[in-house]
Amino acid sequence: MKKLITFIFAFFLCYSVFAQQSLSSRATVKSPEINPDNTVTFRLIAPKAMKVELIGDIFNDPDNGGQGSAQLKEIEGVWTYTTPTPLEPELYFYNFKVDGLKINDPNNVHIIRDVANIFNVFIIGGPRADLYKVNDVPHGTVSRVWYDSPTVGFDRRLTIYTPAGYEQNTKTKYPVFYLMHGAGGDEEAWIALGRTSQILDNLIAQGKAKPMIVVMTNENINQEAAAGESSFGYVQPSMGASSQTKTVPTGIDFIKAFPDIQKFVESNYRTINKKSSRAIGGLSMGGFYTVNVSKENPDTFDYMGVFSAGLRMNDQSKDKDEAQLAIQFSKKPKLYWIGIGKTDFLYSYTKTMRDYFDEQNYPYVYYESEGGHIWRNWRIYLSEFVPLLFK
Amino acid sequence: MKKLITFIFAFFLCYSVFAQQSLSSRATVKSPEINPDNTVTFRLIAPKAMKVELIGDIFNDPDNGGQGSAQLKEIEGVWTYTTPTPLEPELYFYNFKVDGLKINDPNNVHIIRDVANIFNVFIIGGPRADLYKVNDVPHGTVSRVWYDSPTVGFDRRLTIYTPAGYEQNTKTKYPVFYLMHGAGGDEEAWIALGRTSQILDNLIAQGKAKPMIVVMTNENINQEAAAGESSFGYVQPSMGASSQTKTVPTGIDFIKAFPDIQKFVESNYRTINKKSSRAIGGLSMGGFYTVNVSKENPDTFDYMGVFSAGLRMNDQSKDKDEAQLAIQFSKKPKLYWIGIGKTDFLYSYTKTMRDYFDEQNYPYVYYESEGGHIWRNWRIYLSEFVPLLFK
Numbered sequence: 001m002k003k004l005i006t007f008i009f010a011f012f013l014c015y016s017v018f019a020q021q022s023l024s025s026r027a028t029v030k031s032p033e034i035n036p037d038n039t040v041t042f043r044l045i046a047p048k049a050m051k052v053e054l055i056g057d058i059f060n061d062p063d064n065g066g067q068g069s070a071q072l073k074e075i076e077g078v079w080t081y082t083t084p085t086p087l088e089p090e091l092y093f094y095n096f097k098v099d100g101l102k103i104n105d106p107n108n109v110h111i112i113r114d115v116a117n118i119f120n121v122f123i124i125g126g127p128r129a130d131l132y133k134v135n136d137v138p139h140g141t142v143s144r145v146w147y148d149s150p151t152v153g154f155d156r157r158l159t160i161y162t163p164a165g166y167e168q169n170t171k172t173k174y175p176v177f178y179l180m181h182g183a184g185g186d187e188e189a190w191i192a193l194g195r196t197s198q199i200l201d202n203l204i205a206q207g208k209a210k211p212m213i214v215v216m217t218n219e220n221i222n223q224e225a226a227a228g229e230s231s232f233g234y235v236q237p238s239m240g241a242s243s244q245t246k247t248v249p250t251g252i253d254f255i256k257a258f259p260d261i262q263k264f265v266e267s268n269y270r271t272i273n274k275k276s277s278r279a280i281g282g283l284s285m286g287g288f289y290t291v292n293v294s295k296e297n298p299d300t301f302d303y304m305g306v307f308s309a310g311l312r313m314n315d316q317s318k319d320k321d322e323a324q325l326a327i328q329f330s331k332k333p334k335l336y337w338i339g340i341g342k343t344d345f346l347y348s349y350t351k352t353m354r355d356y357f358d359e360q361n362y363p364y365v366y367y368e369s370e371g372g373h374i375w376r377n378w379r380i381y382l383s384e385f386v387p388l389l390f391k
Numbered sequence: 392m393k394k395l396i397t398f399i400f401a402f403f404l405c406y407s408v409f410a411q412q413s414l415s416s417r418a419t420v421k422s423p424e425i426n427p428d429n430t431v432t433f434r435l436i437a438p439k440a441m442k443v444e445l446i447g448d449i450f451n452d453p454d455n456g457g458q459g460s461a462q463l464k465e466i467e468g469v470w471t472y473t474t475p476t477p478l479e480p481e482l483y484f485y486n487f488k489v490d491g492l493k494i495n496d497p498n499n500v501h502i503i504r505d506v507a508n509i510f511n512v513f514i515i516g517g518p519r520a521d522l523y524k525v526n527d528v529p530h531g532t533v534s535r536v537w538y539d540s541p542t543v544g545f546d547r548r549l550t551i552y553t554p555a556g557y558e559q560n561t562k563t564k565y566p567v568f569y570l571m572h573g574a575g576g577d578e579e580a581w582i583a584l585g586r587t588s589q590i591l592d593n594l595i596a597q598g599k600a601k602p603m604i605v606v607m608t609n610e611n612i613n614q615e616a617a618a619g620e621s622s623f624g625y626v627q628p629s630m631g632a633s634s635q636t637k638t639v640p641t642g643i644d645f646i647k648a649f650p651d652i653q654k655f656v657e658s659n660y661r662t663i664n665k666k667s668s669r670a671i672g673g674l675s676m677g678g679f680y681t682v683n684v685s686k687e688n689p690d691t692f693d694y695m696g697v698f699s700a701g702l703r704m705n706d707q708s709k710d711k712d713e714a715q716l717a718i719q720f721s722k723k724p725k726l727y728w729i730g731i732g733k734t735d736f737l738y739s740y741t742k743t744m745r746d747y748f749d750e751q752n753y754p755y756v757y758y759e760s761e762g763g764h765i766w767r768n769w770r771i772y773l774s775e776f777v778p779l780l781f782k
Binding site: 102122 | 435436437438439440441489490491492493494495497498499500501502504507509512513514524525526527529530531532533534535536537545546548555558559616618619620621622624625627628658659
């Protein structure tokens, strides 16, 4: 042990001349600081700046998609802002803006990417937000796995959560929940922004959810994987289709290619291969796919979770949609769950679909939250939906 | 398909008022741009800045741990710098410094954390650097897995690479390589900074390395996991011990707790449980542990990789070290590999150990590179060491 201490001491002595340190120029202020009363103080050392703003979703401004901003005040080169009131329990995103340039907080390494934006994050603990924390409970395994997709003609990447005990209980089989991102997202979205592994770990540990496998897909069918994780290298992610992707055969979409994922998962994991042990859910574009993949495969899924999305029931495919839904509901799925925020711009889609379901006497569970088309809501919907599965 | 296009169109139409977009304020310049001749252009929109610098390891300045800087020039608010000469094939780290404040490049989402620093990255392709890329080859699985460590009394996290085909070839057993980080690192270091999964995928696909399991440990024995991944929440990582950790029993160090990892891996993965199918390696502090864990367990490992580290052979434990090494080498390990850079501040440690090995006629393979105690070298050592394993 003493030898190690000598080694480490020599290391620190010499380290300052080396790479990492000389790149750092790191300030020593604490930011963010969560105060005992759950107000939060943000700090930035920037003596030459003229104006420093905080931007993020702590302001919860409904007129601005939940976003807002505040100005930091400077004393001797240190810019500071403390929220005037305690923050509600939540996982929050923020950035600084220094003289108009958006930057990350150099004193907070905890960041999450959403499409091409990188946010700093912090959590104010509390009833629901405690689900988003890593707690001292048994943890599942999170794997980035490649599967062969013969329908598109190349290998693609999944993020797969297996619950605590999966490795040890080698005779146990598990139900599977397929979980899908929105436009601009990829197979990293739910695990990073959605806190899927934390929510599952915590709900399972509390006995509120069954142990299950969660398969997080990439629905951008011409991508192998998230930006930076594919053979197209360090491309910049965007909301639209990127030119730097593979080519898929004409007429192939994610709905047609979905069975490749199911086949891979059921061949390589210990799954219960029954309708009553399969769920599918997703947000926005992933909610759209939830509706469509499940009605294309009416014998496959007993649990559907449609988050912030819906069918308009009025376009070209109206007749097909109606016929498929009739078949799907004739097979009495156990749960069709629809969640949306009151100010979500897709509210009318959901409303149209609910009206149609009501008219047809198709049973569903409806969950309406405050707010709009934001991750805060999708974490809530996931936390509400998962306890209802496989019961 | 048409319906999806309508959906996506409605999405884009409405998206601009929502969260992500309003937080972005994103510039549209391309940065970094790798030009056809492998010069690289960096760009930043910062009309109010007085001075913008590029810092990073592209300058390869040996007097400054490989680091250096250059000033960007401004035209109409856009700051630009193009390297005067093509860059050699490599994975490079960089940041901008705007009026003294270190920031990440807002136009490049590809970042890697090293201790508490977050760097932007890009790759110039070429013979060795092509190993660091995600190529169009079969990919292994990368899992974050928790294991029970009874020696310390709590669960801890590992990053585990299983080679392509591991899931499908359910009868095949694999050799295991235990790979350890340096001071300030954690179980994320080798997978992120070391490009372990890319190097392994590529070497295996080229037939240059055997398919193997790679277990990346966390040697900070009082940590459950990397910062942000443990029950202590979003703590800031540091080079020294953090106060926000668990307590381990007196006298317990990583060397004593190592067998818990081996036991977990050999119980839960399809491993070949023989000395000739086990390797151990690490950088800096991890190299120190490679020497010590392997000589404490002389029947366990046939392959040792000591990167940028060594024993001084002159401290309190000299007699014990010598006795243990004598036993270890009497059992004729297949490979003792030592790699270090010419300007590494631990060069003398390695030299002392090599001199002692020479004196004792202990066989080893020595690899000396340019440069110092930097990730560039550790990626090289990994790429050189892995093809020698399990042959």
